[in-house]
Amino acid sequence: MTSPLLSIDGLSIAFRQNNVERRVVDNLSLSINAGETLALVGESGSGKSVTALSILRLLPTPPAVYPQGDILFQGQTLLHASEAQLRKVRGNKIAMIFQEPMVSLNPLHTIEKQLYEVLSLHRGMRREPARAEILTCLERVGIRQPASRLNDYPHQLSGGERQRVMIAMALLTRPQLLIADEPTTALDVTVQAQILHLLDELKRELNMGLLFITHNLNIVKKLADNVAVMQNGQCVEQNATRPLFNHPRHPYTQKLLASEPEGDPVALPADSPVLLRVADLQVAFPLRRGIFRRTVGHHYALRNLNFELRAGESLGLVGESGSGKSTTGLALLRLIASQGEIWFDGQPLHQWNRKQMLPVRHRIQVVFQDPNSSLNPRLDVLQIIEEGLRVHHPELTAQQREAQVMEVMQEVGLDPETRHRYPAEFSGGQRQRIAIARALILKPDLMVLDEPTSSLDRTVQAQILALLKSLQVKHRLAWLFISHDLEVVRSLCHQVVVLKQGEVVEQGPCGQVFTSPAAEYTRQLLTLR
Template sequence: MTHPLLAIDRLSIAFTQQGETRTVVSDLSLQVEAGETLALVGESGSGKTVSALSILRLLPSPPVSWPEGDIRFHGQSLLHADEHTLRGIRGNRIAMIFQEPMVSLNPLHTLEKQLYEVLSLHRGMRREAARGEIITCLDRVGIRNAARRLADYPHQLSGGERQRVMIAMALLTRPELLIADEPTTALDVSVQAQILKLLRELRQELNMGLLFITHNLSIVRKLADNVAVMQNGRCVEQNRATTLFAAPAHPYTQRLLNSEPSGDPVPLPAENTPLLEVDDLCVEFPVRKGLLRRVVDHNRVVKNLSFSLCPGEALGLVGESGSGKSTTGMALLRLIASKGRILFDGKPLNGLSRKQLLPVRHRIQVVFQDPNSSLNPRLNVLQIIEEGLRVHQPTLSVQEREKQVIAVMQEVGLDAEMRHRYPAAFSGGQRQRIAIARALILKPELIILDEPTSSLDRTVQAQILTLLKSLQEKHRLAYIFISHDLHVVRSLCHQVIVLRQGEVIEQGECRRVFSEPQQDYTRQLLTLS
């Protein structure tokens, strides 16, 4: 009798905290055959990642338990396997790409050291042989100048580049089963297409099974053989991909398929006095070599970027990972050095000291891409959101701060009764709302949003976009919206700048650029989206 590569049979997963047991996944049954791709989709908090982590028993037990069901690999139980057996399977026969690369990569080690460790442990390769394979694999996942990047540390890579390194790390062991938890979340559409092509090739080469967790239904349509839809810890629908997309049976599946970003940006106010003016912005980082680490060159990552932004207006910055989008945001926040002129409300920000910038800080806020990394896990939500008030309005009493926190939580659609909980108790969409509330409480005039919806499923993404639009209209907020999702940019932004390797490829009114792109690269992005 032949067994499926992976079989999850009537699995339940429970968490026990403070003597209370809560079931988060119930009666889950899935199968993945060799050479087959199963896509697991659903809203954040539906149990997708918890189920995937349970396959390799990567969750601490306690507090996690599996009261019912089993997980079998080639017919062998993984839930009842000893640690020695699991060590032989983890990272070797079953590899996993995690959702958050900055958390998964060691910040103290170079890329080469971390990738070599995989080949040394699992395939017994020596450093010289491993180096060639590492460079080849990094090339395949789209890391430019891979040989030169081996000495880089994770913080020197963009979010998309870190995700590609994680994909390379998982593929180096040539696993029988690859579990990919949102592996293309931080990637632009061109690199996304490249990664999907690579996964299809490897699936054929290695006859590899693939469990692909995502909220991006366009990827599921291109890659998956079968689809399982989860909601509130249960699998509500499971079918062949072609059948599910053609005739979804469950109301939740139908809602997912109808949740593509749509609508037009908020109408612009009549006033057109620029709030932010940027002229010839350039950002470069020194290249150091030799024993004394002398500067021998400069790497220009943003080149001659110019634009103006009015109150109530949204500007989209789009382009592939590593194109300079997030770097531009950091330069505008004066968190990194830059050249060129930045005027905010008519006053230059260049050359201001940290003390001189402090009165401007509350007027320009930021929402980062990964709320898991940007929210302090040791602080509860009340402490996180009120932190800005402590700095910028130190005369407020404890009661006044808490009152403002409650009001802003309600404004972004969070239950204020949950303000004493910690970030780990919230779903991805809720954590992003917390990040928005933290920025909003200081009543800013400009918010820089760095991929704020990239890690969210379509239904939650639609809710966040609706929230951003309503806040923009209510408070006349200006947005700089950094994204690789062109559907989201089209729905929110009035003007758009397309970046590639730090250079402006195309710039103009959003509707015109999307309907009549002038450059081949812009046309390619639109075709792939």
């Protein structure tokens, strides 16, 4: 038998601070062969991403320490390798797609420059042949009109487009092992299917090993050869994909497989008044060319959107990445310029300036798509969550604010004892819960939720959906729910609007659209879910 491409042997990982050691991974053993996919699944905070980062020794030491075990790549230790040896492996032989693309991409460099840097460093390519390969790769990962996007900066791309650029960056090196940490989190089902097909194709073409970290069990079923389930830093079950899904042995695996979004939206009272009315909403971004950056045209990110949202009602916005979903949310929050009418509780927000908007800000809250870039890394969780209270409720004492923070942390499934930790000390899913808590603490009338459950595992996702529903009943909260997860939308939303390239292709009651879709694009989305 040939030796595994990657072997993790009895690995333990801990964080040491003030002479106190907190173990986050305990006695983990995994192996991946060339041409094989191993899926690592489990709830957020179970040690999946820490394990992935340890393979390339990307965790700072200290505070990270390795009390026992080893990591072998092609029979050679990585855990005890020198920095010079690691530099030969990182990017060249082992590439990684990181969980949060906005943090991983350099905001000061164009997409072309960042992708060219990869080819220049790892494959020694010159600019012209590199440009041709970059365009081919961007097209393969689903970036439309890639030649027109090369000079864009990361902030000019949607969350899904940034994720696709990260995937392209990893694939350009043609690695022997690819570590993919939630690579399809921000992608809609159409692009997701395209990326999964591409990864499978490259795996066969390059005989590449793939460590795939995800909470999406549907993807695991389609892509993985073997599955390892982690809970609280331990591997509780490991098996080939089909036997594990058909006959899970461990209670936690059984719970994980049973945690699909289910149930119907909360009952909407007949007397619910209209809270938000949107008429002919449009968002256009200027296209600038030449040395003087003159405006030569406009790109319409959103056209002619119309809907009404009542108190206690949920509206789902679905569609592929770049279709205008997040743009809609930002326009309703008056964070970007738009045309058309936005009426909130009878007030014309579309006519108001920034100063006029301040008194109603606490009534409309938002949970952004990328929690890591929306949380201040210099503030602890208590300071982050209480910030809205400081601004909108200055009459509260520090003790009252802290009590409310602890209460809302419990509501979203966070341990209040962790309130003095910083965002970097939490997993991606836990950071998303911090962002949700920050919005909920002001008890708004309307919340714009931009992919709020995308980085959460199924068990926590079910908890968050149950929480949102209970809050909706208790406070008659309205949700504008932006998502590519159609099962979640179906469970939470009363209405749905399907967007494609900024245009509405279908809208109506959720049950009707999901059961009898009129548009071909909607049928395609439902087929691929």
